[in-house]
Amino acid sequence: MKLAVIDLGTNTFHLIIAEQSASEIHVLYKTNQPVKLGENITANNSIIPAAFKRGITCLKEFRAELDKHDVDVIKATATSGVRSAKNGLDFVKAAKEQANIEIDIIDGDEEAQYIYEGVKWSGAIKGKSLIMDIGGGSTEFILCDENTLVWKKSYNIGAARLMQRFFKSDPINVTDQKAIISHLDEELKALKVICHEYKPKTLIGSAGAFETFAGMISPKIDISKISTTTISFPAYTELANNLIKATHAERANMKGLIPLRVDMIVMASLLTNYILNELDIKKIKLSTYDLKMGVLQSLKA
Structure with a gap:
């Protein structure tokens, strides 16, 4: 079939x-x-x-x-x-x-459920984890371990939505960054409360921007042929800071950065940095399996 x-x-x-x-x-x-x-x-x-x-x-x-x-x-x-x-x-x-x-x-709840099923299929979940799927319109967060989905929520803070509302400078200036952080402070209160209680140790990025992060850090990895990999925390931190500081023209010349993500990767970096800092997470993984793989899993006879 x-x-x-x-x-x-x-x-x-x-x-x-x-x-x-x-x-x-x-x-x-x-x-x-x-x-x-x-x-x-x-x-x-x-x-x-x-x-x-x-x-x-x-x-x-x-x-x-x-x-x-x-x-x-x-x-x-x-x-x-x-x-x-x-x-x-x-x-x-x-x-x-x-x-x-x-x-x-x-709806956002179904979206998060499919993302969880896709990421679970990848084998990326080991112990208490927070899955993060940065889309253009929304970003989904799922608290889980290998066996259980503990909590999930979809927020209207996707990279395109943040970019259209807050990204007004090149390179992005401190004022715009502070506006984004203030917005995330307001939007993500419930996430922070439950994460401080659950204490996830690993951030699992579902495809999208995290494939870009992994590919730019380790160009020899064939993202299309893996389901999951670890992303070096220090290497990610250095890359994210470089992306945020760079101009549009500088990012456009960076290897491994597709045109669609040249600006949105800045939003993804700021959002990822915010989560890592607020929740004191020091381990990052990529799952190349995401929503579509979760949907595919649901179609199995």
Whole structure:
């Protein structure tokens, strides 16, 4: 049986096609496109026409790939960018009419659950951990260990959302950084309370920005061929500080930094630094398995 998952993120649309035989899942094809559906979404809480068009064009291309592979089961999930937009349902309707793809808008709780299942599948969870998935529109946090999901919550503090609201200088100045930290102080009160009680020892970054961190620190690692790896804490700290201090032009010339993340990586660095500092965590891991792998896991017969 062939299974497919489409993950409609605020920045990037992902497609993964896999084949299940017995209880094994073998990935046949995967791709992603930097659709930037959430471009200027904070202006009037709406998917702008250009982004709307890019999204539908991408889904038409995904549909062609699905037909080529003769997929049996398709699950398309939309997260913060669609669920928070005034015209999100219009996008869902257009996707069905123009690309014959039915989209399930999942809430933050479902999103965090899928992320947990994906990260658990990667084998990254060892002992008390905090999973962090930095999306464009939202960021999910999951407290867990190998056997139990203890607590989960989705916050509207994704990298694109933070960037559109706070990133007004180049390189980002102290005033903008303080504004972000003040915003995180206000937004993440519940997270800090429960983490101070649970005391996670490891921060597990789910794909996205953490793949960029790992790839820039260790260029010899083939991120596409691993499910999890440890990220050196001192190396991360040095990299994050360099990214924050750099201008847009300087970051654009850094090896391992894709164009989509040239500015958003600054938001991801500030957010990650905030979590590490506030919760006194000194161990970082990457899970390349994220929401889409959790969704894929749920489709297993």
